[in-house]
Amino acid sequence: MVRRKKSEQLLHKYFEEWIHLYKTDAVRSVTLRKYYMTLQKVAELVPNLKLKDLSRKEYQKLLNEYALTHEKQTTMDFHHQLKGAIFDAVDEGLIEINPTRKIIIKGKKPTKKKPKFINQFEVQALLKQLNLTEEISWDWYILLITKTGLRFSEALALTPNDFDFSKQQINITKTWNYKSAKGGFQPTKNKSSIRKVQIDWQTAMQFSQLIKNLKPEQPIFVKTRVFNSTVNNRLKVLCIKADVSVITIHGLRHTHASLLLFAGVTIASVASRLGHSSMTTTQETYLHIIQELENQDNDKVMKHLATLF
Numbered sequence: 196m197v198r199r200k201k202s203e204q205l206l207h208k209y210f211e212e213w214i215h216l217y218k219t220d221a222v223r224s225v226t227l228r229k230y231y232m233t234l235q236k237v238a239e240l241v242p243n244l245k246l247k248d249l250s251r252k253e254y255q256k257l258l259n260e261y262a263l264t265h266e267k268q269t270t271m272d273f274h275h276q277l278k279g280a281i282f283d284a285v286d287e288g289l290i291e292i293n294p295t296r297k298i299i300i301k302g303k304k305p306t307k308k309k310p311k312f313i314n315q316f317e318v319q320a321l322l323k324q325l326n327l328t329e330e331i332s333w334d335w336y337i338l339l340i341t342k343t344g345l346r347f348s349e350a351l352a353l354t355p356n357d358f359d360f361s362k363q364q365i366n367i368t369k370t371w372n373y374k375s376a377k378g379g380f381q382p383t384k385n386k387s388s389i390r391k392v393q394i395d396w397q398t399a400m401q402f403s404q405l406i407k408n409l410k411p412e413q414p415i416f417v418k419t420r421v422f423n424s425t426v427n428n429r430l431k432v433l434c435i436k437a438d439v440s441v442i443t444i445h446g447l448r449h450t451h452a453s454l455l456l457f458a459g460v461t462i463a464s465v466a467s468r469l470g471h472s473s474m475t476t477t478q479e480t481y482l483h484i485i486q487e488l489e490n491q492d493n494d495k496v497m498k499h500l501a502t503l504f
Contacts, residue, residue: 204246207238209289213280223384225374233276236261246289249281254294259301267302274300310440312450315457317439324433331405333429336416340444342398344451344469347423347444348373349388352380353415355406363399364391367470371414373421388470452477456484 214230222230240260244253262270278295285293313321318341325334340350343365351371358365367390369380383389394402406415427443434441442450448469455465462485466477478485 204289206241206244206246206249207234209246209284210234210237210277210280213283217279217283223382229272230276233273236273237277246284249284249290249294251292251294251296251298254281255298258298262301263303265302266305267300270302271300274298309446310442311446312453313439313442313446315454317437318450318454320437320439321433324436327401329405331409331415333416333426334433335402335405336426337430337433337444337447339398339402340447341451342394343392344448344455345392346370346384346388346448346470347426348381349383349470351414351417351421354412355409355415356411358399358402358406359391360399360403362391363394363396365394366391371417371421373417373423376420378417378420384470385472387467387472390467390470392468449480452481453484456481456488 211234214227214234218227218230237257241253241257244257258270258274261273265273274295281290281295282293284290322338322341325338326332327334327338336350339345340347343350345365345367348370349367351373352369353365357368367383367388370383372379372381409415423444430444430447431441452465452469455468456462462474462477465481466474469477471477
């Protein structure tokens, strides 16, 4: 009787309860906000759709409606968030058949994307423009991101205690809540983000001198409230001076990863260094680079096989 009553529940109401039960206090605030944005769209697109009526056809219609105003990747993200709740509804017997099976992801034509990363020669040109003085600055921050591929909030949270110069490592254990006026340390994006990132000897020597007189547990780069746009604007100036494509700080993270992949570093090592939760994330993000490398490998294989006869 209770199960039948629950199946009469509206889809968006069930999804709202599911978010509160499984995601509140379990995911980061920025991720939770994305779930509630998905909830808002579900309530807007299918306000009267009941769980019991959620067939494969109805679910595809919902995705198609969403895709009219969103690009394919955004529609995929919408689907991934919603299907978690739907899977649980199937497990509970509230929906008889999984309506997400064999669905088709659509989306409006993508807008022209800005460059996500720059190549090795462009990186060298960019780094030559840095004004690296004896005091910590955003130019030092940009250098560190380029050398490590850290996330924006991970690098902001770095303190002198996080550097192990004897092993040439940086310990990533936290992030900085730059989206709040109060700031403060907060957990990493996921468990895989807690890691040790190796740095080269030159970077180690430079930072050992820069931070030797700073307070051990205080953020190195954060003096007042930090805005993403502040650092991106500085990077934009440097890119223009270097005559390279203008990218963002997150683009420097992509640049770091792409340089490693082109240098022959394994996907597993790149995933670990970036703090990805799985290699799948790395493969999906850098699919175009991996495919290019595979083409190069195929050429090498063919040339090698041709010498056997």
